[in-house]
Amino acid sequence: MRSLTAPRRDPAPSRLSYRLQRLALTPMVRVAVRRGLPLLALLLVLAVLLGDADRRAVLTDRIADLRMQIQQRDEFMVHEIRIDGASDLVAAEIGRALALDLPVSSFDLDLEALYDGVARLDAVSRTDLRVRPGGVLEVRVVQRVPAAIWRGPTGLHLLDADGARVALLPRRADRPELPLLAGEGAERAVPEALRILDAARPIAGRIRGLTRMGERRWDVVLDNGQRILLPRADPVPALERVVALDAARDLLDRDVAAVDMRNPARPTLRLGAATALRLRNIKLTELGVD
Amino acid sequence: MTDLYQSQRAMRAMRRAAMQRGVIAILDVGTSKIACLVLRFDGPDAFRPSEGVGPMAGQSAFRVIGAATTRSRGVRFGEVSAMQETERAIRTVVQAAQKAAQLRVDHVIACVAGGDPRSYGLAGQVELEQDHVSEQDVARVLAACDMPPIGEGREVLHAQPVNFALDHRSGLNDPRGQAGQMLACDMHLLTVDGTTLANLIHCVKRCDLELAGLASSAYVSGISSLVEDEQELGAACIDIGGGATGVSIFMKKHMIYADSVRLGGDHVTSDISKGLQVPLARAEWLKTRHGGVVATGMDDREMIELGGESGDWERDRRSASRAELIGIMRPRVEEILEEVRARLDAAGFDALRSQQIVLTGGTSQIPGLDGLAPRILGQQVRIGRPLRVSGLPEKATGAAFASAVGLCLFAANPQDEWWDFEIPMDRYPARSLRRAVKWFKDNW
DSSP, X not given: OOOSSOOOOOOSOOHHHHHHHHHHTSHHHHHIIIIIHHHHHHHHHHHHHHTSHHHXXXXXXXXXXXXXXXXXXXXXXXXEEEEESOOHHHHHHHHHHHOOOSSEXXXXXXXXXXXXXXXXSTTEEEEXXXXXXXXXXXXEEEEOXXXXXXXXXXXXXEEETTSOEXXXXXXXXXSTTSOEEESTTGGGOHXXXXXXXXXXXXXXXXXXXXXXXXTTEEEEEETTSOEEEOOSSOHHHHHHHHHHHHHHHOGGGSSEEEEEOSSTTSOEXXXXXXXXXXXXXXXXXXXXXX | OHHHHHHHHHHHHHHHHHHHHTEEEEEEEOSSEEEEXXXXXXXXXXXXXXXXXXXXXXXXXXXXXXXXXXXXXXXXXXXXXXHHHHHHHHHHHHHHHHHHHTXXXXXXXXXXXXXXXXXXXXXXXXXXXXXXXXXXXXXXHHHHSOOXXXXXXXXXXXXXXXXXXXXXXXXXXXXXXXXOSEEEEEEEEEEEEHHHHHHHHHHHHHTTOEEEEEEEHHHHHHXXXXXHHHHHHOEEEEEEOSSOEEEEEEETTEEEEEEEESOOHHHHHHHHHHHHTOOHHHHHHHHHHHOOSOOOHHHHHOEEEOOOOSSOHHHHXXXXXXXXXXXXXXXXXXXXXXXXXXXXXXXXXXXXXXXXXXXXXXXGGSTTXXXXXXXXXXXXXXXXXXXXXXXXXXXXXXXXXHHHHHHHHHXXXXXXXXXXXXXXXXXXXXXXXXXXXXXXXXXO
């Protein structure tokens, strides 16, 4: 009698399933199925969805809208500009330079450009911009301090110790305490001028100002038209010599038109015209010439 | 001859390619089971010693990452008899092993159990061209071995140089660079039936696998079951399998003789089946569950239900005493051992200094065999298990897997064979293009 139970299934895989399994175990195929296929499906879905221009437009609109909503939140808005370390005049000027109409979102602020705008102002030496929590744009400013007045071709200007322009000066009498510089190229040698003025402190009351001569050396102009011609190199020791001479012999109180120190080895005095003539007559008399 | 030489060289190249890729499978097509192990070669740096597995004998170079066995089909006496069936069985086992390893294998090393292996001892001698031995001299002395008449349709499976002698000094392993005048070598040649080999190769090819090596089952069982001392001092490994029993004799770490007896455990099973009138599957179960070869008084009283599902109640309720079962098994086991003894005697095993015999293979697990075998084979008999290799599942560590484990070791570091050496210069045809290519290969 034949067995009533069905014969057991052949456990051997068919050639096809054997080959398929071997294919499935091939590393490249495995990677392709596990990574490549999902990626492909995702790309396909995206391509189909984004293939429609209207849908794309809606999507970009919604993204822009969302972005706007977040940027316009109160937490990101700047309501106030606080300017520290500037006088009212300069503060007004900075306010004009910033040119912001508040309130504005801090995402829309271009701090670099604002910084450049403030730093370009003449009266501002250093500045520091930051958006503080609470919607405050803080501008810290270090102002330039005027150290001299420069009479230039366009009028009177205030210069700081480095020679940078601070502001326009309407009248000389507005800042009588500052020394006056004149001459071509004077604004480029301000530090040297200030050193000279420092050395000339004993005769400060008589100084009218400094004149740059030939863009290379300074002349000290005194009140009654006297001049001290300083050399190009080492003007300060030369001036100190003149000051010392003045203290000892009252040089400058005499009728001297100019003290020429341009050659330090040979200081020269130019006398006033009348004095010079009288001195000449005295000499001639001494020599017996009629 | 040249054909085989080329194909063996191609297989060696294939094996090297597989090692480069790091994955190779071994396939033991036996009569009762087919085993497939997938090996991964990480190099010895990645080796982690585990229980019972030490970094010795080269098994640290690889790790078994997939193992599968299936009942063999279409194989008799270790030879393929029904090719479709065998191919299906190979597909089954390779698929299971690949699944376990989660890796596709393309290269496979197989072993041949049957095919009537015959051993030949060859000797060759040449005079050296220079005053020291060069690679070319080794090649020339190997080529100088005269080819014995191996018979029509037989193929060389192994051709291993086992000994080199330089002038009066013998027993050299590697004569290269040594000074002398006359170089002689002994070579062990193992041939098997060509059709057996071709059938197996065809089955493997049909499964989309590339053959990266072929080995004799008796040889690889010896590698895995004999410990190093036994291989060095001389020992015989008897791999009693399902349909064939392999005999290999080792000395100085070289196989010097191999043979096979076309008897095995399946014959014991068929004897039980015939003697007790039970189906073969039931006979196999009785053999493994209750079998033995030494009967005691207790066995007369121990009754075994023969069982069966024939539908005939009277028939299915029969029982036999264990002594009866032993009475059936013992003559066949004795016959196998006597046959092995005859082969050993023919090989001159009794002339060896060490008479160690190691029994392995599935049938060596019959209880009482360690008592029976010394009566036939001599006093120094032990039942051997294969070397532990890392990653091998517990169920594949038994004696039945001796040749599978041996194949792993063979794959990891094969013995230098004749085709691994250089081709002698004068054998190059036309000494033109090939020589130029060889020059480039050597110098580039």
